[in-house]
Amino acid sequence: MESYDFLLVLALILLSTKMFGLATEKVHLPQVVGALIAGVILGPSGFGILRETEFLLKTSEIGVILLLFIAGLETDLNELKKTGLMSTLIAVFGVLVPLIFCGGLYYFFFAESYTYVNLLKATFTGVIFSATSVSITVETLGEMGKIKTRVGTTIISAAIIDDIIGIIMLSVISGLGKENSGSPLSVLAKIFGFFVFVAVAGIIVHYLFKKLNVNHGKSKRAAVWALAYCFLMSFGAEEFFGVADITGAYFAGLILCNIAKTKAFVAEKITIASYLIFSPVFFASIGIKTNITGLSAQALLFAGILFVVAIATKILGCGGAAKVCKMTNRQALGIGIGMVSRGEVALMLAQKGMMLKLVDEGIFPALVLVIIATVLITPILLNLAMKDYVELDGA
Secondary structure (H helix, E strand, O other), X not given: OOOOHHHHHHHHHHHHHHHHHHHHHHOOOOHHHHHHHHHHHHOOOOOOOOOOOHHHHHHHHHHHHHHHHHHHHOOOHHHXXXXXXXXXXXXXXXXXXXXXXXXXXXXXXXXXXXXXXXHHHHHHHHHHOOOOOOHXXXXXXXXXXXXXXXXXXXXXXXXXXHHHHHHHHXXXXXXXXXXXXXXXXXXXXXXXXXXXXXXXXXXXXXHHHHHHHHHOOOOHHHHHHHHHHHHHHHHHHHHHHOOOHHHHHHHHHHHHOOOHHHHHHHHHHHHHHHHHHHHHHHHHHHHHHOOHHHOOHHHHHHHHHHHHHHXXXXXXXXXXXXXXXXXXXXXXXXXXXXXXXXXXXXXHHHHHHHHOOOOOOOOHHHHHHHHHHHHHHHHHHHHHHHOOOOOOOOO
């Protein structure tokens, strides 16, 4: 007899993630945190009502693809041009410093010997904590009336570049981490081929959507074609180039991000689909996987130290680079703290690491706890650092 349990599972996830999401929003935290808590409570760590199934696995994969596609669509290339070199320098140091120290911490704790696999796992952990998710930072700065300051605009621009670097690094590490991937040289050749493919496909698709933008700015077909393009890019990335599917999705969005009317319409329609079903399932599934009851003492100690290192490396990396760019101490500190929150991007990378077997099941809950902790601590630190900050002319 055919089972319809998946419908009940879907209903429970949608209701619980919305309820907990609204609760966390009341205390000025992203609804993402509530969705994760809902997954933890309903999963093996809580009441054990929900467990990972093939249905949840595939639905959450669509969820993360849509999230990255939307992130690409919402990238503001004009903002990047304004802050250019400074934001790039801040982003590069904001990636490299956490990559080295967070990855090194993993290696110190869990690598019993120097092997290729252990090195990849340590590097991937560094990549996860190189990510920046500034939604909570933007919300906090907005409430403080400082979103349009030099600090606010620099944080947003640097975070965009940070994400692009992180996605490229994910492509490299995921390619090297796959079974039967071949030599590192052949993997890098495939990745280079992928970016050539992105460029060629991008020119063609950009031209076609430009035509669509002029003739049918809000045609329903635009959203359908854009979504199909996103899935084709995701499939092609994995199937032909050994690159993570979410990389294909992100660059699909990036190609369409500066086509004004089409971009806005497509982003609106796809965000609705993502918000209604796929994103809640994705974040709840991460909570379900986060079995905190099985955390070892070593993993808990690792999580505690990683939390401190994750904060310090963003402040030192991004803040230090801002200081090199002749920003004041207060501005540099604000930028460093503003980049601390890992959030959705880091969660996406952690899940992808689980699928690639580059993140161990026993470590995954510790990583998720640290990611959530960085989201929670960011507004507190930002308020302390920036509350009485006033931007002077030329500052």
